[in-house]
Amino acid sequence: MPQRNKMRTALPGGSGGSTAPPSFTRLRTALTVFFALDGFLFAGWVVRIPAIKHRTGATASTLGLALLGVSAGAVITMMLTGALCRRYGSHAVTVVCGVLLSLSIALPARTGSALTLGLVLLVFGAAYGGMNVAMNSAAVDLVGAMRRPVMPSFHAAFSFGGMAGAGLGGLVASRLSPGSHLLALTGVGLLVTAVTGPALLRSGTPAAAPAQEPGVAAGERQPHRMSPHTRRVVALFGVIALCTAYGEGALAEWGALHLSQDLRADPGLAAAGYSLFALTMAIGRLSGTALLERFGQTRTLVAGGATAAVGMLFGALAPTVWLTLLGFAVAGLGLANIFPVAVGRAGALAGPDGVAAASTLGYGGMLLGPPVIGFLADWRSLPAALTTVTLLAATAAVLGFAARNAGTPERFE
Template sequence: MPRLNKMRTALPRGSGGNTAPASLSRLRTALTVFFALDGFLFAGWVVRIPAVKQQTGATASTLGLALLGVSAGAVITMMLTGALCRRHGSHAVTVVCGVLLSLSIALPAQTGSVTALGLVLLLFGAAYGGMNVAMNSAAVDLVTAMRRPVMPSFHAAFSFGGMTGAGLGGLVAGRLSPATHLLALTGVGLLVTAVTGPALLGGRAAAALPTEERRTDDSREQPRRMSAHTRRVVVLFGVIALCTAYGEGALAEWGALHLSQDLRATPGLAAAGYSLFALMMGIGRLTGTTLLERFGQTRTLVAGGMTAGVGMLFGSLAPAVWLTLLGFAVAGLGLANIFPVAVGRAGALAGPSGVAAASTLGYGGMLLGPPVIGFLADWFSLPSALTTVTLLAAVAAALGHTARHATNA
């Protein structure tokens, strides 16, 4: 709690908010590139899900179980990644996971059965989850050093990377096979990691802190036991992240299928659904720092959850493609800042362990999402199944309101 209060007094409208040294600026740029790469690669896989579904002969429910591999692999590695970040540093772990993610993205298109697809997605999810914990841990340290709530800007890069990946995926969906497309993404990922990795490995946010704060920051590198109160608050933020990650996963993994299967959209237009969703998330996150400084974290969380819930009702149940796309856009705007705020506050309270714990719970949303939506789609319909996103967005808004008592934010 003292660490969070210390950060909060330093963050808004401070005279030092725009005085970050050049080393922090370079570090911020490198970290932003990795966030963008993460979103770009993930979206490249997402837009090929319909083609891989057809390739493997999966039904909605069996595809949901296979997609469970992404989230299961992520959750399994997340707590381990927190320990690795404490031992080797979050920057080094980010670079290694960038390499692994780039290599593993080519594997799903090489499968011919649902079982094989699930197994390779387990590997893909492990690299994806590890990279997310490491990046967010590095971002929490950088936010502390810069004394501004810039966490949403990193997640904006993820969203814009996702928008670009989905947009390019939609353009090549009718021309390239999934195998060719995903193999090309492997090359792009390895190239970007090779170019940007050295800048990330050579920088450390704590080096720019005053001596007293640097000692506090360095103490986060050592394993420490969270108090019962801190653990409860971290879990609260983790559940908020879970509710919103469920929505992000639903749009990512089922949005294109909903547009193509239920509304008969073309492959390119179906891919545009996630691209538009990611665009609006990116725009929302670019304004996140201003929103947090002006309205505070609680109002931002509550308003975001309510907006996402309304948008997803349209996205799920609208009878026309353009209305569905509008709903996806509104949902993206609402979800934009909830996950980064929740993970950032958990990290401010408990360091890499807090980031890992909140992220693990958050990706539990993606763990539950694919099979739940898949089974509900078989029992009822995919549009009905997608309305569960609205329900969980409302839960996130309610918990965000409750969180004001936990941290006085």
């Protein structure tokens, strides 16, 4: 029997009846640490890309092809991880992927060509994609058991972990070689996994009663066999995740260039653009639980998409650096909670498979953003290309409203 179902009778409303609800503090803390570790390790790799490009002698185009290894590995693994979570439990898969991610992050700095770099990045991407699906699946189970919308707090931990990883990478870039830096990150990752993993493995996998599909009794739902209706709804939430991830990818790759090239900002100020975006996104996610409890999921999705659309309109078209930075900050606040809510709703409907499907679509948006922006920038201009972030954020708001009655409770009570 899949591990995710083992504790169902011990929860309020489960078939076992009156058992007192367990304390989820330890489990929530352990999951928060793994989300932060995921962001920390990924950001640590990203900041060393320029140095590894120089080491391998890759051109811009060959480096771009090599970096597709991360994407390919992640996307392939994401869909497989849902089945692994059902079979072995999302907690165990999270811990295993934490070990693999920690080990694989040291590999890119050991390569000597773009080809070998691309091959090892397949492994790194596979571990990264698997960990994202597994820990999000575990978080969805915990959210359902707690009956509180705490999903954004986990994604806030990811954002803060990424900021810490990028900041540390910037500090040590001139002092440590990429090989030494990434090997040190392997040590950090293995240590954190060794300390936190046992707490995750000892915690039973909580699962609240799943959201009922139309025409299907709660006890009859088969989460591993999605009905056509459920599949369509999960795809809808995946597209919502794609719309917001598109903006994250676009700002990560093109925000600094827009500030320096179009607005003549100095390098330090240009680099601060994405940092400000990431900071406001993290702050927005910290407040996400309170927003969801007060306003519900639909209002949070719609308001977030509309806010991000307005912010990016300023970020793309404002004539001054400071107005552009303000636009980036507002966009970060708006986008903050859309992805975690969309993935959480997909997981509530279809378990790990729902998380895998929505995450894969969402991750595809992050991959799609940078090349689309580059193509449009060559065709028209970079500011015009960045307005596509506004368009997709507005689309997320519209789809969020359209999904208002899609199978999960509007509020957690």
